[in-house]
Amino acid sequence: MNAIRIDCKTNRxxxxxxxxxxxxxxxxxxxxxxxxxxxxxxxxxxxxxxxGIFNYEETEAMQxxxxxxxxxxxxxxxxxxxxxxxxxxxxxxLRRPDIPFMHASPDRTYWIxxxxxxxGRAAEQNKGILECKTTNRDIDPDNLPLSWVFQVQVQMGIxxxxxxxxxxxxKKTFTFGYxxxxxxxxxxxxxxxxxxxxxxxxxxxxxxPEPVAARDVVSLYPRQTEGKTVTASKEIMDCxxxxxxxxxxxxxxxxxxxxxxxxxxxxxxxxxxxxxxAGRILATFKAGKGRASLDSKKLAADxxxxxxxxxxxxxxxxxxxxx
Numbered sequence: 001m002n003a004i005r006i007d008c009k010t011n012r013x014x015x016x017x018x019x020x021x022x023x024x025x026x027x028x029x030x031x032x033x034x035x036x037x038x039x040x041x042x043x044x045x046x047x048x049x050x051x052g053i054f055n056y057e058e059t060e061a062m063q064x065x066x067x068x069x070x071x072x073x074x075x076x077x078x079x080x081x082x083x084x085x086x087x088x089x090x091x092x093x094l095r096r097p098d099i100p101f102m103h104a105s106p107d108r109t110y111w112i113x114x115x116x117x118x119x120g121r122a123a124e125q126n127k128g129i130l131e132c133k134t135t136n137r138d139i140d141p142d143n144l145p146l147s148w149v150f151q152v153q154v155q156m157g158i159x160x161x162x163x164x165x166x167x168x169x170x171k172k173t174f175t176f177g178y179x180x181x182x183x184x185x186x187x188x189x190x191x192x193x194x195x196x197x198x199x200x201x202x203x204x205x206x207x208x209p210e211p212v213a214a215r216d217v218v219s220l221y222p223r224q225t226e227g228k229t230v231t232a233s234k235e236i237m238d239c240x241x242x243x244x245x246x247x248x249x250x251x252x253x254x255x256x257x258x259x260x261x262x263x264x265x266x267x268x269x270x271x272x273x274x275x276x277x278a279g280r281i282l283a284t285f286k287a288g289k290g291r292a293s294l295d296s297k298k299l300a301a302d303x304x305x306x307x308x309x310x311x312x313x314x315x316x317x318x319x320x321x322x323x
Contacts, residue, residue: 003094003159014091019049021103022195024154028147030194039209040216043202065134072132073108075176076167082110094159101199104158107132112163128163129155136172141179152181157188
């Protein structure tokens with residue numbers, strides 16, 4: 001079934017429109033292939049957005065991604081010869097009437113054949129999808145992050161395009177790469193099924209997904225129930241045993257590191273740096289800048305009213321202690 005293109009005049013309009021379905025970029029979250037967000041966090045965000053509550057705050061990585069998106073697209077065009085469709089940088093969504101709970105919003109599209117002898121230059125069958133990524137990781141083209149692959153599979157399934165690439169820039173080394181992604185209908189069908197269940201049950205239905213990270217547990221249960229216990233499974237018993245062994249090994253290593261550090265520090269007198277025979281710096285031993293700090297005990301004793309007016313008590317966080 002053909003996708004319907006929904007053009008948005010502003011970023012806010014685009015955000016409002018996309019709140020009515022699950023985007024291709026969120027599919028990796030539902031498959032458990034990204035640590036940046038959990039299904040529970042996604043459900044809470046999507047419920048908020050359905051109610052008109054939007055968080056416009058962007059992380060540094062998100063800002064870099066937006067700023068470098070055009071660079072990655074142009075670099076891809078230079079390397080491959082595919083002509084980027086300039087209008088594809090606009091704010092728009094693609095949605096299929098038969099699966100309205102999902103949408104795609106590709107970073108760019110390109111002409112597969114710029115001269116158009118096969119399908120006609122402007123024909124829909126002549127369009128390919130380009131997903132632009134920026135990352136701090138070194139990327140192996142033969143082992144791409146599955147969250148990226150799932151995103152492009154969904155974009156192809158919704159748009160009808162069967163030609164797609166992922167292009168990326170590693171910010172750490174400024175290394176560029178790209179790879180063609182073949183469409184896999186089984187992956188798209190699986191994504192459609194998991195998205196429908198999540199939309200009906202967790203977004204519209206309001207049911208919380210199962211916690212998959214510690215921050216999920218803290219979000220759902222910020223305070224413990226006094227006196228309540230739970231019996232550990234064999235898997236958790238093994239985790240506790242492994243944690244104890246690792247903590248003991250860590251403690252021993254920390255002791256050895258401290259002893260070696262002291263030995264190096266003692267070698268210094270008033271020197272700033274330690275060098276090898278060739279003059280290369282091996283280590284420095286410098287005093288940090290002084291910093292002003294508030295003596296809260298003195299403030300409370302000498303100016304109790306001021307202290308009471310300024311003090312803020314925050315809720316205690318849950319801490320894991322291995323016994």
